[in-house]
């Protein structure tokens with residue numbers, strides 16, 4: 001079993017966004033940091049950084065934020081943007097403010113357009129991020145698509161052929177799976193994440209996407225009880241579903 005990494009108490013708290021090193025030293029000095037019922041006073045004390053610290057330690061009487069590595073599942077609502085560089089309300093505003101000061105930083109695993117809703121993973125684990133978004137790993141992402149004209153019936157064969165070249169590109173898309181649900185709705189499962197990929201695939205067949213919702217990554221479903229704008233922490237065991245081939 002690999003040993004848990006350790007961190008100095010003041011650095012651990014600073015990296016979780018509780019303040020600068022000096023500010024968190026003040027917190028510790030004021031007796032505001034408690035572990036297993038005992039007040040911690042030594043700013044340089046080294047602690048094993050394990051997930052259950054969040055249940056054993058309190059800061060100002062509240063449970064410690066989850067230490068890194070941290071991965072969240074978020075139900076992205078309409079109208080928020082995933083990148084710090086885009087104009088508009090950022091989805092990071094949906095998370096506790098302190099989390100914006102964490103080191104390592106939290107980033108979305110891939111992006112959804114402002115007008116796309118659904119399952120978004122957010123992590124501070126760079127290796128995980130790379131494994132999910134790298135086209136080499138072929139992680140399937142499923143979207144529920146609504147279009148404004150009835151499906152022609154020929155889209156599924158075209159998308160699965162792996163020959164469709166999007167406007168302005170030269171490499172064909174990897175095969176994608178379309179399951180029509182009605183005349184104007186379908187599930188589309190893709191393994192890449194090209195810019196506006198789903199919208200551009202339907203534009204390529206003369207249609208227009210009016211609503212787009214991601215409900216699954218690998219075999220990880222957006223929980224039914226997770227309302228738009230809400231998030232929850234997910235465990236390594238739950239995350240493993242991302243890399244499990246979709247059984248449905």
Ligand code: URA
Nearest residue numbers: 112113116196198199
């Ligand atoms: N494809 C799109 O066009 N938009 C998204 O947000 C995701 C996939």
